[in-house]
Amino acid sequence: MLALAPDAGSARAARGLANPRTWSDLGSTSSLVWGKCQGSARAPYQVTVDLTEPSFRCTCPSRKFPCKHGLALLLMWAAGDGSVTEDAGPADWVTPAAPRREAAKPDPEAQAKRLAERESLMSAGLDDFELWLHDLVRQGLATARRQPPGFWETAAARLVDAQLPGLADRVRAAGADIHARADWAPHLLGELGRWYLAVRAWRRRAELDDAAMGDLRTVLGWARRRDEIGDRVADRWWVVGLSQEEDERLLSQRTWLHGERTGETVVLLDFAATGQALKVAQVLGSVVDGEVARYPGGPPRRALLAGDEHKVTPGSGLPHATDVRTALGQAARWLARNPWLRRIPLALAGMTVVPGDPPLLVDPTGAALTLAPGTDVWQLLALSGGHPVPVFGEWIDERLHPLSVQVDDRLVAL
Incomplete structure (x- = not known):
């Protein structure tokens, strides 16, 4: 450009x-x-x-x-x-x-030409990225760790130029994680495998179904227009978790919803430039009665609230919470369908906080999950009173980032 x-x-x-x-x-x-x-x-x-x-x-x-x-x-x-x-x-x-x-009426011929040009640019960018991956692996992970920040930023910038911003974000994150994580080597190796899988999947994109292509577009960063999001489903959607993140450029907000009838978990994403106001989030613990339009892809899918009217009523906790084994089994099925999935929603029943290094959440069967660094363990203990409570969170890199806890019949944000 x-x-x-x-x-x-x-x-x-x-x-x-x-x-x-x-x-x-x-x-x-x-x-x-x-x-x-x-x-x-x-x-x-x-x-x-x-x-x-x-x-x-x-x-x-x-x-x-x-x-x-x-x-x-x-x-x-x-x-x-x-x-x-x-x-x-x-x-x-x-x-x-x-x-x-x-x-004006869109010109199909011009649209097809622009699409072909974009796909050609992306293909060339992925060919170049594959060579970069081969060089990185051939030189060894230890060599990768000694690379300066500009090494990762240059690779990310070339991906952005090829209209592959999703991969660019992952490359930048890997360049930071390699010095910030104790488990940097297995983490980087896993990322390299997922990046290479994205390259190979793009070359065989004609063989992918709509859901797999939707997941591939997400990891590559090929955004969809709102008028392309038409897969609607009506339900009573429980607002079970809210999360915000901010970097030097962007403020992002995730709102996790769980369908009472469908049993489906979806996520609403909202963005704003740093320093500007985000769209007002749905109230944690409420129930939104209405339609959502789901993006193409495997579960858990991104969605938009559809239509103009949504009846909002109070909810009562986490009705879909399960034990650790059941929750991780669901996570494994999702990952098998979409290996690029980074955040997995988990609704867990009867979890007891166990302080330590690292701190844990333990279910009634004795199965435990490690809490992510930065979790306010003492807040969790105070809210739970040391008793088993339902907890909702995001499972990222085999660590749980708790977002809400059920106290009596209401959800409290963490």
Whole structure:
């Protein structure tokens, strides 16, 4: 995309501006991307990119075309990290020409051409990534640990340029984990295997069913438009866990729902640039009666609340909690279907907190799960009173990150 830059200086400036902290009112549709960038002027610059050409519009005084603001907006959209949200229509301030373009009938031939170009770019990027993986393994894991941060960042940047932001995020995370984890070697080896599996799966994507292709697109970072999410199911959805994470660029929020009738667990994802407000989350412990639209993929699936009306009533705890063996058996089945799954929701019944190094949660059968580093064990002990309680959490890297605990008939966030 930086090939569109009028000169090298504009390309460098665009990379520096491709940070959600300097932007507001970001949004996109299938053919438009828009946002406001805070520059040297009092009012932020209004930036629009028409993806069909592409063409750029910006209220900044720059005489370069496209300007650094338009290029930066395009880079953030291509990264697919959630900072540029998907909307039903353009914002009111978007240039008047944009709504007319948005209403125009899509050109199937042009869409097919863009799809083929993207797949070709991704294929070339994955070919290059495979060579990088071979070199890394051939040199040995110990050599990988001695690599400077720029080694991992360069590989991630090349993946972003190939429109593979999901893999890029994993490479960056591995570069940090290799110095932060005591079990860095087996962890890195597992990641290398999952990355290589993604490369091989892409080459055989024609053989994948819709669910497997959905999981592959997720790990690669190929986002879907909201109008593509049409697999709806109605149920009474129990809000069983909430989690937020923040890095230097993005604030993310996960809301775990469990269907009373379907028995299905889904996750709602919301994003905002760091320093900006997130969408108000559903209330922990409540029950949302209505439809969700599920993304293609294996369970547990990402979903969106569908429709305009959702009746919300109080709930009463974790009705689907099980023992450790049953919960891990379900997790194993999910992982067999989707080996790239990173967060697995576990609803556990009758768990007793056992402080120690490491701290544990133990069920009535004696089966135990290790609590993740950073867990507030004393808060868990205080809320449980030392008695067995139901707990909901995310199983990540064979550690449980507890998100909520049932106290009497209500869920309390951790």
